[in-house]
Amino acid sequence: MRAVRLHEHGDADVLQVDDVDRPEPDADELLVEVAAAGVNPVDTYFRDGSYEPVDVPFTPGVDLAGIVTETGDDVEGFDEGDRVFGTGIGNGSFQGAYAEYATVPTDRVVSLPDDADLTEAGAAGVVAVTAWRALVAHADLEPAEYCLVHGGSGGVGHAAVQIADAVSARVITTAAEEYHDDLEALGAGTVLDYARDDLADAVLEAADGGVDAILDHRLDDYLQFDADVAATGCRVVGIGENSPDPGFTNDGAARSKDVNYQFMSMFNTPDLRVPLRGVAYLMESDELSIELARTYDLEEAPQAHRDVMNESVLGKLVIEP
Ligand SMILES: NC(=O)c1ccc[n+]([C@@H]2O[C@H](COP(=O)([O-])OP(=O)(O)OC[C@H]3O[C@@H](n4cnc5c(N)ncnc54)[C@H](OP(=O)(O)O)[C@@H]3O)[C@@H](O)[C@H]2O)c1
Missing domain, CATH: 3.90.180.10 (Medium-chain alcohol dehydrogenases, catalytic domain)
Structure with missing residues (x-):
């Protein structure tokens, strides 16, 4: 072969x-x-x-x-x-x-499942299991909560937008302008350009003053930002960074709101079959497309x-x- x-x-x-x-x-x-x-x-x-x-x-x-x-x-x-x-x-x-x-x-x-596309499924694993673990297992995302997904057009991001929507959370995501319509079609209620200068203000406005759960794939860019837009008790799940030294400029913003940070690797998933079965169900029921x-x-x-x-x-x- x-x-x-x-x-x-x-x-x-x-x-x-x-x-x-x-x-x-x-x-x-x-x-x-x-x-x-x-x-x-x-x-x-x-x-x-x-x-x-x-x-x-x-x-x-x-x-x-x-x-x-x-x-x-x-x-x-x-x-x-x-x-x-x-x-x-x-x-x-x-x-x-x-x-x-x-x-x-x-x-x-x-x-x-018979209805699920084989090629989509071949591309689903890491990104959908990561999004599932982050939002369902670690963030305990609940209906009507505000969920911020940084970088919604990415592999993990676009799966996370759909999984958060399937949970009936209110989804806010960031992406380049060209992907905004697609991300709204995938379930994002608010899509914001990640390059805009007033991004934090725009997130706070979209989230009625604070976000309940955040999926962050660029901790070196957004660790402080996450604390700044968090609601009290916000769960931030960190999955990646570009340089390995993320830090706060004002950790008090996180402390004052009891922000809960959870960093994760998909490879630590105790039983991969649990999120995989969830992903299969969402694909079969047309709630998740890759x-x-x-x-x-x-x-x-x-x-x-x-x-x-x-x-x-x-x-x-x-x-x-
Ligand atoms: N911990 C884990 O278990 C785990 C699992 C999977 C992935 N990861 C990590 O998570 C990261 C994303 O993985 P992926 O597979 O989703 O990668 P990907 O498909 O390349 O997606 C990355 C996304 O980041 C966006 N982006 C670029 N600059 C940004 C900015 N300043 N703010 C917000 N978003 C920005 C990109 O948008 P543009 O196209 O507009 O540039 C793209 O949509 C990688 O670092 C990966 O290693 C970790």
């Missing part, structure tokens, strides 16, 4: 397509014919070694959707021909999904890695082997 592999850590050009043996599933694994593998920033961190050096040669690709073609000896609940999707696959310990076939432990995949901005074949994996870090798109990039 064909698989994208890196033989050393480095920039996107270290990714190459190799002919390799089709992997054999372990007792608790499925062999999946990959239909789609989402492209995520974290795939580039495994590639360049900045997240966690991996043993090479290594196939990236944390997300996957496809058809089960073989089941390990101890597998129950899955059969050949099942449609599945999942995440947490190419995480350093496991080879990833940028390949024609991948082996997947059964605790990282769930069945995909916007597919661009698709790539295996040979285009280096370009996909450059694009996921440098290009502005609505939603997700996906590799179709």
